[in-house]
Amino acid sequence: MALNKQLESLTDEELIKEFQDNNTLEAYEILVKRYKDPLMNFVFRFVGDRDVCTDIVQDTMIKFYLNKDSYRSFAKFSTWIYTIAGNLAKNELKRRRRRTIFSLNNDDEEKSIQVEDKSFFAPDRAADSEIKGEIIQKALMKVKPVYREVVILRDIQGLSYEEIAEVSGLSIGTVKSRINRGRTHLQKLLEKIYRE
């Protein structure tokens, strides 16, 4: 208990060092506790499916557990874990796209979206902010993944340009231009949806 309290006061980098050096499972658990929600939020906004997102974050944590030694202390732990989660989320999107291509009824997804659309403005729906949130999520899913990822990291997760550059493996200039393009596209989509 005392160890736990002591560990909780440590930074992410110190915790992973502890986990790497002494294989302290408590340090790992504290890191999982710290990052499960931000990663869930990031992956959900990127993939748009809650069940899949839970699986991806679980896999991220397992990967972190298995590959703890591949982390290098010069990098920030947050960027490292976001990179793992981002890669797994991208793989999931690729797998889905492949499944859609080989699927005989390609327009299933489209149909389900249409059904959801009708329920957006039902009178018995919850608060206005919830409806807005669903609209934004729908618009986000229409933005290209390369732009979507950086917009989520910047505007939803609140990462700095430098951190995003590290997570995505891009230069800061590219990150900025992609964020700009992603925002422009998202704004256009939202304007269109609001008009409808």
Place this chain on the structure above:
Amino acid sequence: MENKYYNDNEAKFSKLISELKNLSRIKAPDDFEFKLMLKIRNKEFEERLYKNNQFSPVKFFTPAAVVAAVAVILFFVLPAPKSESENPLMMEPKPIEKTNNAVNNQAAFNGFNKMGNNKGNQKQTRSSAGESLEDYRVVVRPNDVVLREKSDVPVNSDKTINLDEYISGHTKSSQTLKRGDLVSTDNADFDFNGFLVREEPDQKTIQRYRAIIDSINKAKAKEDSLRRKSSKLKEP
């Protein structure tokens, strides 16, 4: 400067950014850690993760096998395209036409024709059927049978030109101003067989044939005068 540009953009998208920031936060399910630790303790993940990372020959060769299978199916199932053209090595050889002979014979034939009909006129006379003698040629078959066949000489007889005269400028008629065609005027497919050499018959032959023609003409004239005389005598 660059920062300012992007900061300006952030101001432009301020409404969108605030909407994104105010989105409800998605939280992990309550049993997230429990399930995760369970997986780690039971080492459920290992098999799955190692399976994904391990090299599998089946996975590696699947695309190549699919391509090979498709190629085999296409090779055996699809019918082979029928070639319209016969193998030239297997074809029955055609009898060789003595084209050179034919062309030479034709030239002689033309010379004779000109001499016999209109001496001064360079133009070819046409038969009652509307065909020129130049439309025919003499063909010597391999079995020594001589035939007269319709000529497919790739030169329009109306537009043929005598190159020697044309170059020397001896021909003064307006016809020479016309442009002659060596092969054809229309778009018909003609093979160019080469230049046709006009062979002028020798003077002796001409004189001999002239003498024959003159004697025939004289005989005809005599015959006519005798007929006229006999008819006059028969008249009462």
